[in-house]
Amino acid sequence: MICLALFLIGAVGCRQLRYRLDRRPPKQFVPNPLELPAMQDTYLWQQVVDTVDDYFRIATEQPVQNSNQYMLDGRLETSYQIGGSIVELWRKDSTAGFEVRESTLQTIRRKATVIVRPSEAGYLVEVIVQKDLENTDGTQFSTETAITRRNDGSMVRQNAADQNLPQTIGWIAQGRDTSLEQRILRDIFARATAPTR
Template sequence: MSCRKCLFLALMLQASLTGCATMSSVPAGGQVFVRGQNDEMVWEKTVDVVHDYFYIERENHFDNVIETQYKVGAGLLEPWQHDSVGFENRLESTLQSIRRKAFVHVTPTGDGYLISVQVYREREDVASQSQMSPGGATFRQYIPLQRELEIDSTDIARGRWIPLGRDPELEQEMLESLQVRLSR
């Protein structure tokens, strides 16, 4: 294949991966203002949008807080999952265990609601050897078998997740979905 064909294919691949990049209509900062007077409708549509991305762990309408369960990030082979936004995030979730958790606050104001979305990312730390390593299943033939029925699971119980901060791409996508859903 000639150099021109390789260059052309590389440019076409880059153009297809980037798509149409446009500025978001949602302001940066993880919050959006929506007009509305029906408290229940705004709350239910917000819960509906959050449920498109996460399973809800705690929903408190009196405190105006929605907290989600941790969700492992979707990889490249899971296009039906919406929690990994963009090629870079999907590639990272494919190669490394990433989990996300969201907090949504719906604050009533004078003539509408201020909805803020905060999504936090964490990466799994797999530095130590697993309890189920193949070397642990080998037996020495010169020592009689001694069975220990108690498993030391102190290392397993501790979750080793490294905080990576917030996920602004997912926050923006959730806020855009909220704006679209609440404008109907």
């Protein structure tokens, strides 16, 4: 009996662990915006928030409202987040393949915006993930801008700004991260259309 209980606990935990560590993009294309069937607006909004919270930290949210008197779009925006690298298996904001390798070798940040629009047939869910590349004034540990040592014996003081660390000038927009958009849409669809228990 105890072995059966331990097996069931392990199986449930392993399934959750498998969900957390899965970075693969979806095998089939999900339309963006995604059309969902009619359901309670609060239930759909909770599923959207719960899904996006697995990927990013939420900055602002305005829930969707669909009643007889009015229909309001729901909008959720996240904070910028530096992309997870190959060794950060628990981070889901970088999909497998090119995206996770790029986030490992470059400083990439992402921000997501999710818009939920009521329609006649149900809801339209649109996910937009913007990706930016860090722009620095030089590369780390390079000799291209290194200060040469003086030979005259004079004392040179080192400030923190004189260290060979690159300084961030800004961020270069890289467009949309469609593989992550597809993954988030697939998760929203799976949660919103799952049969209730």
